[in-house]
Amino acid sequence: MPTITTNDGVEIFYKDWGTGQPIVFSHGWPLSSDDWDTQLLFFLQHGYRVVAHDRRGHGRSSQVGDGHDMDHYADDLAAVTAHLDLHDAIHVGHSTGGGEVVHYLARHGESRVAKAAILSAVPPLMVQTPDNPGGLPKSVFDDLQAQLAANRSVFYRNLASGPFYGFNRPGVEPDEAIIENWWRQGMTGGAKAHYDGIVAFSQTDFTEDLKKITVPVFVGHGDDDQIVPYADAAPLSAKLLQNGTLKTYPGFPHGMPTTKAETINADLLEFFRS
Secondary structure, three states, X not given: OOEEEXXXXXXXXXXXXXOOOEEEEEOOOOOOHHHHHHHXXXXXXXXXXXXXXXXXXXXXXXXXOOOOOHXXXXXXXXXXXXXXXXXXXXXXXXXXXXXXXXXXXXXXXOOOEEEEEEEOOOOOOOEOEOOEOOOEOHHXXXXXXXXXXXXXXXXXXXXXXXXXXXXXXXXXXXXXXXXXXHHHHXXXXXXXXXXXXXXXXXXXXXXXXXXXXXXXXXXXXXXXXXXXXXXXXXXXXXXXXXXXXXXXXXXXXXXXXXXXXXHHHHHHHHHHHO
């Protein structure tokens, strides 16, 4: 398996297919680079080089006990891009991966980057604070950690079969293969990484990061997102970015890159080519 070893000794698994301008994909919690399969094949067929890695503690990367925070996530992404010597890259992040992309750009600069896209992403800040009254109460995320610790397998099954893809909405037919693939990816990763990752994606404040970014950024979000509520996410991120483009998807769920891939892929391709 292709891997790199970070400065703190963590093996990061990655995929690197094709030639042309590179697109680097950062996945959501608690998944792996496999969650991007549809996008990887689509953009590969459109002449791009596609790269995706498994975040530390996720998928096929090392199940280490520490470093499950946005600083390490961003540094690991930087290590992958440096190892592959990527230039003029487009970075795409979904959910937690959107936070990873934003923090990477702010922390490591834009010298290797042409554009970015964040989808159903956690910035600017998910948790409710005095400065972020529209956020979710911390008790919501404490409960997620409690469910994970009690029975991770059941918790992941319920999340995938319910709110993640909107399969709990009236008239929406659950797709068993999608549910099973989500569960498979989650269970491949490490419980400690996923437990700590809940704090990383919910309590990291990306406000100042967003303000630093100058490259064009596509901000896509479904207004029926039950995981990262729309109103306290995408519109606020787009306003903070210097060159942000907001695209709202009526009725789309959190997992829209999977269930609405045809629409999302077409919009991303148009943005990348513009």
